[in-house]
Amino acid sequence: MGDRVIIEQLKKIVGEKGWLSDAEDLAPYLQEWRGSWHGATPVMLMPETTEQVSRILAECNASGTAVVPQGGNTGLCGGAIPDTSGTQVLLSMRRMNRIRSISAENYSMVAEAGCILADLQRAADDIDRTFALSLAAEGSCQIGGNLSTDAGGVNVLRYGTAREQALGLEVVLADGTVLNSLRTLRKDTAGYDLKQLFIGAEGTLGVITAASLRLFPKVRQRGTALLALASAEQAVALLAELRGRLHDQLLAFELISAPAAGLAEKHIQNVRMPFEIAAPWYVLLESALVDDGTEFQDEVMRAFEQGLVTDAAIAKNEAERNGFWHLRHSISEAQKHEGASLKHDVSVPVGVVGQFIDSATLAVERFCPGSRVMAFGHVGDGNVHFNVSQPIDWTAERFYAERAAMAGIVYDVVAEFDGSFSAEHGVGVLKRTTLAHYRSGAEIELMRTIKAALDPRNIMNPGKVL
Amino acid sequence: MGDRVIIEQLKKIVGEKGWLSDAEDLAPYLQEWRGSWHGATPVMLMPETTEQVSRILAECNASGTAVVPQGGNTGLCGGAIPDTSGTQVLLSMRRMNRIRSISAENYSMVAEAGCILADLQRAADDIDRTFALSLAAEGSCQIGGNLSTDAGGVNVLRYGTAREQALGLEVVLADGTVLNSLRTLRKDTAGYDLKQLFIGAEGTLGVITAASLRLFPKVRQRGTALLALASAEQAVALLAELRGRLHDQLLAFELISAPAAGLAEKHIQNVRMPFEIAAPWYVLLESALVDDGTEFQDEVMRAFEQGLVTDAAIAKNEAERNGFWHLRHSISEAQKHEGASLKHDVSVPVGVVGQFIDSATLAVERFCPGSRVMAFGHVGDGNVHFNVSQPIDWTAERFYAERAAMAGIVYDVVAEFDGSFSAEHGVGVLKRTTLAHYRSGAEIELMRTIKAALDPRNIMNPGKVL
Incomplete structure (x- = not known):
C-alpha cells in the first residue's frame, strides 16, 4: 500500500518517540473534549523541531495526504479533530514547547507553538511582565492553537485578542517551506504582513510552529x-x-x-x-x-x-x-x-x-x-x-x-446588527455552513482564493472553516 | 485606438467632474511632494462612490489597464505615483470623503478612503473621543493611504499603527468585486480576517474605499x-x-x-x-x-x-x-x-x-x-x-x-538586529529591491503568490512593493 509507505516515512521523520498509532493512546486526541466530535487517524505525529514539521508537510503535500494540526485540543468547534475517514494524519504540536527567548526590556518573548498558555503567563510573570492572553482553558490550551483560532478570553477589552499579541510568526507552509517572520518589531512596513494570514486560519493555510509575542507591564493593583x-x-x-x-x-x-x-x-x-x-x-x-x-x-x-x-x-x-x-x-x-x-x-x-x-x-x-x-x-x-x-x-x-x-x-x-456568528470560538467544522450562509459571496470567494493559492493540494486541515 | 476607447469609458463612469487630463491640472498629482518621483498618466479618475470604483476596476481589469490608487500623495516611497509610461490610470480617492457614521457608544466610525486624517481626528473630538492616528502629514494625508501603508506616527506606543485602528474595511478587488467587511466588531473569528491583506499592501491587492475605525477615550491631561x-x-x-x-x-x-x-x-x-x-x-x-x-x-x-x-x-x-x-x-x-x-x-x-x-x-x-x-x-x-x-x-x-x-x-x-529597513514609510518604488534583498526567499515568494492570486492580470499598482 502506497499509504502505508507514506505513514512509515512520516514516522521516520519524527523518530521512535515521535508518533502514536495505538488506538488507546490516540483516543484522547481523537475526540473533542466534550465528546461532540470523534475522528480517526492512521498516526499522530509529534515533531520536536520546525525542520521535522517541514519534512512532514513536504511529504504529505507530495503524496496528497491530509494533515490536521492540533494544539491542546480545547477548541469548541471541532477544528482540531480529524474526520472519520481514517486517512488524515494528526499533527500534534505538544512536543514543540520551548520558550526560545524572553526579554523584559523588549517586552517580548519567542515561544514554540506547543507551549501551554499558562506556562507562558508564568514565564512573563517571572520577569515582571504580563502575557495578556487569558482564557478558561489556559492550563491546557497551546499558544499555537490560540493564534490559529485568534482566541479571545477575559483580557480583550484592554489588550486585544491573540492576534494583537503576535509580533511575528514562524510558519510551515503546505509544501514544507519554512516562513520565518519571528521578528519582535513594533513597526514594520516592509511588504505584506504575512503573519496575519495564519492567525485565525485554524491550520488551513499552514502550521504555526512558533510566535514572537508581545508582553505588557504588570498590573499592580x-x-x-x-x-x-x-x-x-x-x-x-x-x-x-x-x-x-x-x-x-x-x-x-x-x-x-x-x-x-x-x-x-x-x-x-x-x-x-x-x-x-x-x-x-x-x-x-x-x-x-x-x-x-x-x-x-x-x-x-x-x-x-x-x-x-x-x-x-x-x-x-x-x-x-x-x-x-x-x-x-x-x-x-x-x-x-x-x-x-x-x-x-x-x-x-x-x-x-x-x-x-x-x-x-x-x-x-x-x-x-x-x-x-x-x-x-x-x-x-x-x-x-x-x-x-x-x-x-x-x-x-x-x-x-x-x-x-x-x-x-x-x-x-x-x-x-452587523455582528458575527463566531466571536471567539472560530469556525472549525461546527460553523462551516454558517460561514457560507452569513458571509457575503465576495468574502467566501476571496477566502477560497487564498486557500487555493496557499494550499493548492488541499492537504491543510481540509473540511475545516471553508 | 483601443486605449483611447477605454479611457473614454472610464471618464463616462465618473462623469464630467470626475476626471482630469489637462497636464497642468494633473501636475501636482504626478509628482511626489519633494520632487523625488515624476510620473505620467492618460487620466486621473476621481470616483465619488464605491460603485464607480468597482466599475473602473472591472473595466481596467478586462482591458489590462494598470491602476495607481492615490490618497493625499504624502507618501515618502513613491507608492502613489504612476510610472513614466503614460499608460497607468491614476485613481484619486479625494472625492470619496464622507464620514458615513460615527458612534460615541461604540467607540467607532466609518469613513471613506478620501477623508483627510485631521478631519477624522476632529470628528472624533466632536463626540468626546480620540482617533489615535497622528502624523506630520495629517492635514493632507488620507485615511485610505494611511491604511494602505500601515502608517505609524507619534501615537503608536500607546495605540498601535494604522492597522490596529481598523475594525473593518470596504475594498474593491482587482476585478471590480466589492468586498464589504465594514463591521465594527472587537471580536470576530468567522473565517480569515480578510481586511489584514489590504492594510500595508500599498494598493497592490485592491483599493480600500472605506474603513470602520476604532476610537478611544480622550486623554484629559x-x-x-x-x-x-x-x-x-x-x-x-x-x-x-x-x-x-x-x-x-x-x-x-x-x-x-x-x-x-x-x-x-x-x-x-x-x-x-x-x-x-x-x-x-x-x-x-x-x-x-x-x-x-x-x-x-x-x-x-x-x-x-x-x-x-x-x-x-x-x-x-x-x-x-x-x-x-x-x-x-x-x-x-x-x-x-x-x-x-x-x-x-x-x-x-x-x-x-x-x-x-x-x-x-x-x-x-x-x-x-x-x-x-x-x-x-x-x-x-x-x-x-x-x-x-x-x-x-x-x-x-x-x-x-x-x-x-x-x-x-x-x-x-x-x-x-532582526530589524526592518522600513519601519513606517512602506516600500513603494524606493525600497522594492531592498525588500527583495533583505526579506527571505520564502517571504517574497508568498507575497508573490498572494499578489498573483488577488490580481492575476497585475493591474493594481504594478511595479510597487514587489
Whole structure:
C-alpha cells in the first residue's frame, strides 16, 4: 500500500518517540473534549523541531495526504479533530514547547507553538511582565492553537485578542517551506504582513510552529465591583462613560443577566449575590488602579448617583473579588442543572449589545416559548454568550433537535446588527455552513482564493472553516 | 485606438467632474511632494462612490489597464505615483470623503478612503473621543493611504499603527468585486480576517474605499518632560521601567541625539535646550496623567535619583510643552542647513535600540569618515530615523552618489538586529529591491503568490512593493 509507505516515512521523520498509532493512546486526541466530535487517524505525529514539521508537510503535500494540526485540543468547534475517514494524519504540536527567548526590556518573548498558555503567563510573570492572553482553558490550551483560532478570553477589552499579541510568526507552509517572520518589531512596513494570514486560519493555510509575542507591564493593583443595573442598554452607556473616566484601564466588563445570576446562585456552591434586591442585569467590572482605589470607588459612586447603576458592591479584599468572579464563572456550570442548553458565541458592535439582547430574546421566546435565555459575556468586546436553556417541560432530545433552527434564529438577529456568528470560538467544522450562509459571496470567494493559492493540494486541515 | 476607447469609458463612469487630463491640472498629482518621483498618466479618475470604483476596476481589469490608487500623495516611497509610461490610470480617492457614521457608544466610525486624517481626528473630538492616528502629514494625508501603508506616527506606543485602528474595511478587488467587511466588531473569528491583506499592501491587492475605525477615550491631561541621558541604552532601560510605573500610559518616548538637538538649536528659531550642561542623549517623554501630575513628577525625580537620567525638565505649561515638541519636530528641517542628508526609516526590537545606534554609527563612520549621524525617532516603537548628514567638506552630489551604498551599510546593521529597513514609510518604488534583498526567499515568494492570486492580470499598482 502506497499509504502505508507514506505513514512509515512520516514516522521516520519524527523518530521512535515521535508518533502514536495505538488506538488507546490516540483516543484522547481523537475526540473533542466534550465528546461532540470523534475522528480517526492512521498516526499522530509529534515533531520536536520546525525542520521535522517541514519534512512532514513536504511529504504529505507530495503524496496528497491530509494533515490536521492540533494544539491542546480545547477548541469548541471541532477544528482540531480529524474526520472519520481514517486517512488524515494528526499533527500534534505538544512536543514543540520551548520558550526560545524572553526579554523584559523588549517586552517580548519567542515561544514554540506547543507551549501551554499558562506556562507562558508564568514565564512573563517571572520577569515582571504580563502575557495578556487569558482564557478558561489556559492550563491546557497551546499558544499555537490560540493564534490559529485568534482566541479571545477575559483580557480583550484592554489588550486585544491573540492576534494583537503576535509580533511575528514562524510558519510551515503546505509544501514544507519554512516562513520565518519571528521578528519582535513594533513597526514594520516592509511588504505584506504575512503573519496575519495564519492567525485565525485554524491550520488551513499552514502550521504555526512558533510566535514572537508581545508582553505588557504588570498590573499592580486592580479594583473589582459588582454592579446592579436596570437594563443592558444602561450597561453599554456605563461602559462608554467609565472607559474614559478610568483612563481606559478597564480590564473586564462582564454582563450577567438576572436569570443567569439566579441559576448560578441556585445551583453552585458559594455563589452569593451581595444585593438585597434583585436587579434585571449585573456587571462585573474590573479595572487597573492608578491610586489606592479611591478613584475607582468615587467613579462607582458617581455612576450610582447618576442613576446608571441601581446598586453596587466593591470588592474589599481578594476573597470578595474571587467571589464575584466565581459568580461569573459558574454560569455555564449552573446551566447544566437546568437541562439542555444551546449556546451561541456571538458578537455585535459594543454600542448595540443591549438592543441585540432584547431583539434576540424576543425572537427566541417567540420561536420556542418556555425556553430561557441566559445571556452573559464580555460586553466590553461586544461578545455575548447567548445561551438558551430548554423549556422546563421538554426533554433534552427534543430541545437539541432544534439546535440548527435555534442557531438560525439567533444568527439572523446577529446579522441584523452587523455582528458575527463566531466571536471567539472560530469556525472549525461546527460553523462551516454558517460561514457560507452569513458571509457575503465576495468574502467566501476571496477566502477560497487564498486557500487555493496557499494550499493548492488541499492537504491543510481540509473540511475545516471553508 | 483601443486605449483611447477605454479611457473614454472610464471618464463616462465618473462623469464630467470626475476626471482630469489637462497636464497642468494633473501636475501636482504626478509628482511626489519633494520632487523625488515624476510620473505620467492618460487620466486621473476621481470616483465619488464605491460603485464607480468597482466599475473602473472591472473595466481596467478586462482591458489590462494598470491602476495607481492615490490618497493625499504624502507618501515618502513613491507608492502613489504612476510610472513614466503614460499608460497607468491614476485613481484619486479625494472625492470619496464622507464620514458615513460615527458612534460615541461604540467607540467607532466609518469613513471613506478620501477623508483627510485631521478631519477624522476632529470628528472624533466632536463626540468626546480620540482617533489615535497622528502624523506630520495629517492635514493632507488620507485615511485610505494611511491604511494602505500601515502608517505609524507619534501615537503608536500607546495605540498601535494604522492597522490596529481598523475594525473593518470596504475594498474593491482587482476585478471590480466589492468586498464589504465594514463591521465594527472587537471580536470576530468567522473565517480569515480578510481586511489584514489590504492594510500595508500599498494598493497592490485592491483599493480600500472605506474603513470602520476604532476610537478611544480622550486623554484629559498629559505630562511632558525633556530628559538628559548618558546613553541610548539608558533610554531603553528607562522606557522599560517607566512603562510599568506610569500604568502603560506613555504616549511618546522620543529619543534625540546630542548632534541632532545641537543642529536644531543652531538653525531653528526658538529651539532652546533647558539644560545648562549638554548630554549625549535626550528623551522627550509624554504620558497621560492619572492625577494632578504629582505621580509623573515623582517618577521623573525617581529616574534621576536612580541615575537613569542625568537631568530633567518637566513642562510647567502648554508653552513649555510646545517648546519641547518644537525641538523634536525641528530636527529634519535643521538637517537641511547642513547640506545633503541620507535618511533611513528603520526599526529594531525596542530593547536593542541603543546597541543598534552604536553599531550603525560605527559602520557609517567607517564607511564615510566625516559624515555625521543624526539619530532620533520613536524609540518607544523601536523606530529610529537614522539620518546621516554629509561630511562638511563634501558636495551634496558627491554624498548623494553614496545613497545606495550608505543604505546598504545601515540596512545590513538593521538586519543583524532582526530589524526592518522600513519601519513606517512602506516600500513603494524606493525600497522594492531592498525588500527583495533583505526579506527571505520564502517571504517574497508568498507575497508573490498572494499578489498573483488577488490580481492575476497585475493591474493594481504594478511595479510597487514587489
